[in-house]
Amino acid sequence: xxxxxxxxxxxxxxxxxxxxxxxxxxxxxxxxxxxxxxxxxxxxxxxxxxxxxxxxxxxxxxxxxxxxxxxxxxxxxxxxxxxxxxxxxxxxxxxxxxxxxxxxxxxxxxxxxxxxxxxxxxxxxxxxxxxxxxxxxxxxxxxxxxxxxxxxxxxxxxxxxxxxxxxxxxxxxxxxxxxxxxxxxxxxxxxxxxxxxxxxxxxxxxxxxxxxxxxxxxxxxxxxxxxxxxxxxxxxxxxxxxxxxxxxxxxxxxxxxxxxxxxxxxxxxxxxxxxxxxxxxxxxxxxxxxxxxx
Amino acid sequence: xxxxxxxxxxxxxxxxxxxxxxxxxxxxxxxxxxxxxxxxxxxxxxxxxxxxxxxxxxxxxxxxxxxxxxxxxxxxxxxxxxxxxxxxxxxxxxxxxxxxxxxxxxxxxxxxxxxxxxxxxxxxxxxxxxxxxxxxxxxxxxxxxxxxxxxxxxxxxxxxxxxxxxxxxxxxxxxxxxxxxxxxxxxxxxxxxxxxxxxxxxxxxxxxxxxxxxxxxxxxxxxxxxxxxxxxxxxxxxxxxxxxxxxxxxxxxxxxxxxxxxxxxxxxxxxxxxxxxxxxxxxxxxxxxxxxxxxxxxxxxxxxxxxxxxxxxxxxxxxxxxxxxxxxxxxxxxxxxxxxxxxxxxxxxxxxxxxxxxxxxxxxxxxxxxxxxxxxxxxxxxxxxxxxxxxxxxxxxxxxxxxxxxxxxxxxxxxxxxxxxxxxxxxxxxxxxxxxxxxxxxxxxxxxxxxxxxxxxxxxxx
Numbered sequence: 001x002x003x004x005x006x007x008x009x010x011x012x013x014x015x016x017x018x019x020x021x022x023x024x025x026x027x028x029x030x031x032x033x034x035x036x037x038x039x040x041x042x043x044x045x046x047x048x049x050x051x052x053x054x055x056x057x058x059x060x061x062x063x064x065x066x067x068x069x070x071x072x073x074x075x076x077x078x079x080x081x082x083x084x085x086x087x088x089x090x091x092x093x094x095x096x097x098x099x100x101x102x103x104x105x106x107x108x109x110x111x112x113x114x115x116x117x118x119x120x121x122x123x124x125x126x127x128x129x130x131x132x133x134x135x136x137x138x139x140x141x142x143x144x145x146x147x148x149x150x151x152x153x154x155x156x157x158x159x160x161x162x163x164x165x166x167x168x169x170x171x172x173x174x175x176x177x178x179x180x181x182x183x184x185x186x187x188x189x190x191x192x193x194x195x196x197x198x199x200x201x202x203x204x205x206x207x208x209x210x211x212x213x214x215x216x217x218x219x220x221x222x223x224x225x226x227x228x229x230x231x232x233x234x235x236x237x238x239x240x241x242x243x244x245x246x247x248x249x250x251x252x253x254x255x256x257x258x259x260x261x262x263x264x265x266x267x268x269x270x271x272x273x274x275x276x277x278x279x280x281x282x283x284x285x286x287x288x289x290x291x292x293x294x
Numbered sequence: 295x296x297x298x299x300x301x302x303x304x305x306x307x308x309x310x311x312x313x314x315x316x317x318x319x320x321x322x323x324x325x326x327x328x329x330x331x332x333x334x335x336x337x338x339x340x341x342x343x344x345x346x347x348x349x350x351x352x353x354x355x356x357x358x359x360x361x362x363x364x365x366x367x368x369x370x371x372x373x374x375x376x377x378x379x380x381x382x383x384x385x386x387x388x389x390x391x392x393x394x395x396x397x398x399x400x401x402x403x404x405x406x407x408x409x410x411x412x413x414x415x416x417x418x419x420x421x422x423x424x425x426x427x428x429x430x431x432x433x434x435x436x437x438x439x440x441x442x443x444x445x446x447x448x449x450x451x452x453x454x455x456x457x458x459x460x461x462x463x464x465x466x467x468x469x470x471x472x473x474x475x476x477x478x479x480x481x482x483x484x485x486x487x488x489x490x491x492x493x494x495x496x497x498x499x500x501x502x503x504x505x506x507x508x509x510x511x512x513x514x515x516x517x518x519x520x521x522x523x524x525x526x527x528x529x530x531x532x533x534x535x536x537x538x539x540x541x542x543x544x545x546x547x548x549x550x551x552x553x554x555x556x557x558x559x560x561x562x563x564x565x566x567x568x569x570x571x572x573x574x575x576x577x578x579x580x581x582x583x584x585x586x587x588x589x590x591x592x593x594x595x596x597x598x599x600x601x602x603x604x605x606x607x608x609x610x611x612x613x614x615x616x617x618x619x620x621x622x623x624x625x626x627x628x629x630x631x632x633x634x635x636x637x638x639x640x641x642x643x644x645x646x647x648x649x650x651x652x653x654x655x656x657x658x659x660x661x662x663x664x665x666x667x668x669x670x671x672x673x674x675x676x677x678x679x680x681x682x683x684x685x686x687x688x689x690x691x692x693x694x695x696x697x698x699x700x701x702x703x704x705x706x707x708x709x710x711x712x713x714x715x716x717x718x719x720x721x722x723x724x725x726x727x728x729x730x731x732x733x734x735x736x737x738x739x740x741x742x743x744x745x746x747x748x749x750x751x752x753x754x755x756x
Contacts, residue, residue, distance in 0.1 A: 067749065133576050153575040154525075154734060242526075242575065244730035245723075259405050261719045261753060262432055265412060 036276075043270035052266065059270035069271065071245050072253040075160065075235075079249070080228045083164045088220060091172045095179035096209065110180070114173040121170075125237035128166045129153075156246035159239050163247055166234055171227070175220045182216035183209070218290040225286065226279045250275055362392040363649055364420035368400050373424055373473060373635065375671045376663075380656035383663050391652070400426055404433070411437035419642035421649055424473060427461035427634045428718045434464040435716035442639040444468045447650040449658040457535075457629075457709030458676040462636040469638055471658050474597065475674040476634030477706035478532050478617045481584075481602055482591040484694060485611045490515035494613035497591075499628055502533075502561045505618040509570030512590055521571040522589035524580040527726040528632060529593060531712070533558040535630040537623050538710030542717050545754060549724070550747035554623045559725075559732055559739050561620065566733050593617050595632030596702045600672045609692045616705055629708040634676075674699055676706050717754060724749045 046055040063069055097103070098110055116124065131137050132152040139149035152158045186209065194204050210217070232251040235241055241248030241256075248256075250271065257268040367373040374395055381393040398406070403423060410418050416439070425433065434441055445451075445468045451459060454472045462470025484494040490512040497508065509520030523529055534541070537554040541547070549555055565571035572589060574580040583589050584598075585605040592598060602612060616628040637657060639649045656663050657677075664680040667673035680686055681703035689695045714721050724746035731737040 066752065067745075129576060130578075133579055134574065135579065154573070156734070242726075242730070243734060244727040246730075256723075259401075259408060261723065262717055263408055263412075263436055264753075 039269045040273055042266055043273050045266050047266070055266075059267050060274070062267060063270060063274060068245060068248075068253060069250075072248050072250045075245075075247055076229060076231065076250045078160060079164060079167065079231060080225065083167045084221070084224045084228055086164070087168050087172050088175060088217070088224065090168065091175035091220070092179055092213075092217075094172065095176045095183055096205065098176070099180060099183045110176075113176055116170050116172075117174040119170070121233035122237050124170055125166070125234055128162065128169075128238055132162050153239055154243055156243060159243060159247045163234050163238060166238060167228075167231075171224070175224070178216050178220050179213065182213045186212045214290060218286065221286050221290065222283045225282050229275055229279050229282075360645075361388065361390045361648060362394055363422055363643075363645070363652065364394045364396065365422045365424075366396055366398045366403050366406075366420045367424040368398055368403070370397065372671055372673065376473070376657075376667050376673055379666050379670075380652070380660075380663055383656055383660060384652050387655070391648075396420065400424075404429060407433060407437070407440055411440050416440070416640070416642045419640040421643040421645070422637055422639055422653070424635050425462070425470060425638050427458070427470075427476065427631075427636055428722075430462045430470055430636060430638075431464060431714065432716045432719060434462075434469050438464075439641055441469045442641055442643060442646055442649075444471065444639060444650070447639075447646075447654070449650065449654045453659070453678055455676045455678060455703075455706040455709065457631050457711055458634065458636075458706060460711045461634075462638070470636030471638075471653050472634070472636045472676040473657060473673075474634050475676045475702060475706050476595040476597060476631045477674075477702050477709060478536070478593060478630040478632050479596045479599070479614050479702060479705065480591060480593045480617045481598065482613050482615060483587065483589075483608070483611055484613045486516055486518060486587070486590040487512060494615060497618075498615040500618050501621045501626075502565075502618045503621050506561075506564060506568060506570050509565075509590075510568060513569060516590070518587075519569055519572040519589050520591055521565065522580060522583040522592050523565075523571050523573050524577060525573045525575050526729060527722045530555075530558045530562055530725055530729055531722060532593065532617065532630040532632050533561065533620055535710065535712035536617065536628065537620055537626045538712065540713040541721055542715035542750070542754070543713060545715075547747055547750045547754065549721070549750060550744050552743070554620060554626075555725070555743055556739055557620050557623055559729055559743070562729055563733050563739075595634065596674055596705075597633060597672075599698075603672075603692055610694050612693050613696060614693055614698045614701060625710065627708065627710055629705050629710070631706070631709045631712075668699060674702050676703070678703065678707060717750060720750050720753045721746075724753075 043059050044054060044056060045052040046058060047053050094113060098106055098113075103109070133139075134149070134151060138152070142149050150158050152162050190208055190212070191204060194208060199207065230251050231249040232255065235247055235249040235252040236255070239247040241252055245253075254268045254271050254275075257264050257271070365377050367377060369375075374397060377393060377395050381391070381395075385391050403425075406418065407423070410416055419440070445466075447468075449468075449471060451468050451471075455475070455477075458472045458475065459468070462468065462472070480497060482494050482497055487494060487497070487508075492508060492512070497505070500508075505520065512518065512520050534554055539548075539552065539554045541549060541552070541555075566573060572583070574583060581601045581604075584592055584602055585608075587608070592602075596614075599614075602608075617630060619626040619628045637653060639646060639653070643649050659677075661677075661680050661683050664673070664675045664677055665683050665685040667675070668685055681700050686699045686703065687697055688699070690698045727749070728739075728742035728746040731742050732739050
């Protein structure tokens with residue numbers, strides 16, 4: 001009798017738990033998973049509007065033949081491989097510096113570094129565009145330093161570098177906040193012990209900070225990976241994908257296929273599914289490499 | 295405790311803002327659509343909220359036949375202003391007539407149209423909307439159900455310049471009424487070329503090779519480039535149009551082996567390599583290069599004039615001539631078109647007769663309207679009878695007494711048709727790539743054009 005009653009209380013608690021979860025879960029399902037499922041269905045068809053026909057994997061086969069796709073994939077991976085490591089290392093270093101209790105005005109520095117994240121993607125793109133314009137601030141600076149000014153947006157590699165710089169400026173602070181939070185969770189006694197053992201600053205950083213921050217580093221790496229593969233605003237607003245298509249990202253290309261060029265929604269859906277799979281694979285690799293817990 | 299109180303207040307504020315925000319938005323929409331909604335809905339609106347100014351007006355309209363049309367366009371000083379003037383004009387005869395003009399950025403209009411068409415739900419569309427000419431063919435070919443065929447609407451299309459009209463004509467059917475005029479002009483700083491020993495007349499009816507020759511002298515004598523450019527395919531496409539090229543026809547792509555295209559990219563490359571033309575990738579810098587006198591001229595659609603005229607201190611120093619023609623290409627002329635837009639009537643229009651009559655009485659046939667729009671908004675029309683009016687014959691002080699507007703309508707009448715089928719954007723994108731590679735990386739032009747051909751073929755075959 002007593003036991004029975006306890007069971008039902010437990011059951012009730014569970015039900016209450018599910019009831020709290022339900023609204024969010026239903027919303028996520030309806031507005032996130034359902035459209036994703038629809039997109040997968042869409043990617044298996046071809047033709048426009050009502051005239052769509054089931055064509056199996058033809059859109060996916062098309063991807064392999066699409067030169068523009070490979071160009072955009074290359075650009076996206078360039079941003080991913082160059083920008084993500086630079087940004088994460090910079091964020092880690094900044095977090096380490098700002099975590100030092102002796103630094104004065106920590107709050108101001110933290111705010112300043114985080115502030116770019118609060119800027120709208122479009123407005124910061126506009127500002128970078130004017131900074132790197134032919135007669136912009138950056139070229140003036142280069143000339144004052146006695147260097148030759150660069151035609152930033154007319155040269156493929158220069159334009160890609162501008163995007164990387166812009167991304168680093170925009171997202172370093174964001175990742176730094178995660179590292180700061182992670183650093184504050186490391187017990188100071190661990191460092192104290194290392195002082196007693198005579199560890200120097202480098203040893204402390206590589207032997208204590210990095211291993212203990214691993215979960216946070218993994219989190220930021222996965223977030224940056226998925227963020228970079230879905231990069232859109234910078235490509236559209238800062239360089240318009242140019243010169244040619246040398247800075248266009250995959251997400252920008254998908255948008256162009258849907259709304260700028262002759263609309264091919266089914267093919268665009270196939271490309272989106274492709275990105276999804278790629279993010280999943282990359283994240284899985286990172287989790288395998290980063291998470292050594294048994 | 296204090297923290298909790300503050301957060302509670304903040305949360306409460308946010309919630310009210312959210313709810314209140316949504317509430318006002320709904321109000322706004324119902325008030326806007328007041329004219330279109332039926333009586334039942336209106337009753338509901340009024341019982342729920344105290345009648346606002348908008349619903350009062352709507353209630354007043356109930357007795358008469360509903361004569362409101364919704365319009366989507368994007369520029370308050372240009373096409374929205376034009377619609378407002380058209381509304382005023384039409385109201386003189388039809389006092390109950392009303393327009394509900396909704397400002398939508400052009401890319402939003404196109405996105406909304408595509409979304410509606412893909413979803414098969416046309417109820418969100420306005421009665422009339424303005425389309426950029428470069429998208430017109432693409433939209434009509436892919437989504438014919440968005441549009442109303444205007445061929446038999448009573449509007450006399452022969453009064454418009456044929457090059458412009460071709461953009462909104464698909465399979466011989468008219469889907470759009472031309473709004474403005476995008477005839478290509480070459481605007482020249484007469485004071486700068488005079489410094490180099492020329493007059494603006496020397497640039498009239500010339501070819502590109504002659505322009506490069508003159509430009510080199512100008513650069514030598516004044517140190518300034520002859521032309522400024524916003525880069526890429528725009529100029530090349532104008533050169534192609536000036537020859538009346540066919541780039542796509544019946545699903546066949548004609549880029550590879552197209553002599554006009556090879557010549558156009560070669561001219562473009564030479565212009566950049568010799569420094570006769572300077573390129574700006576940033577639009578603001580491009581406009582600034584005209585206004586601060588860092589180039590002696592520009593080849594662009596005539597809508598660029600409003601930007602040129604922004605530099606009031608340069609009044610009297612500019613002249614307008616036609617663009618140079620390509621050398622040695624069959625059918626080459628000195629006339630092309632760049633940009634511009636046309637009015638379309640959606641398939642969702644509840645009262646097409648009213649819409650036809652409104653357009654016919656204003657943009658489709660009123661010299662009076664165009665006479666108002668020219669001086670006040672700089673709208674140059676493709677409506678040929680307007681060129682005869684006295685407003686268009688007036689000499690412009692800014693252009694040193696030249697009758698520029700009559701000249702431009704005259705140019706517009708001579709523009710050959712560029713045939714891109716529904717694939718203008720795809721072609722433009724492929725040509726931009728080809729031109730960028732040819733100019734930046736010295737790539738072989740014929741190979742680049744072959745690549746462009748393959749890219750466009752790939753895009754079409756999807």
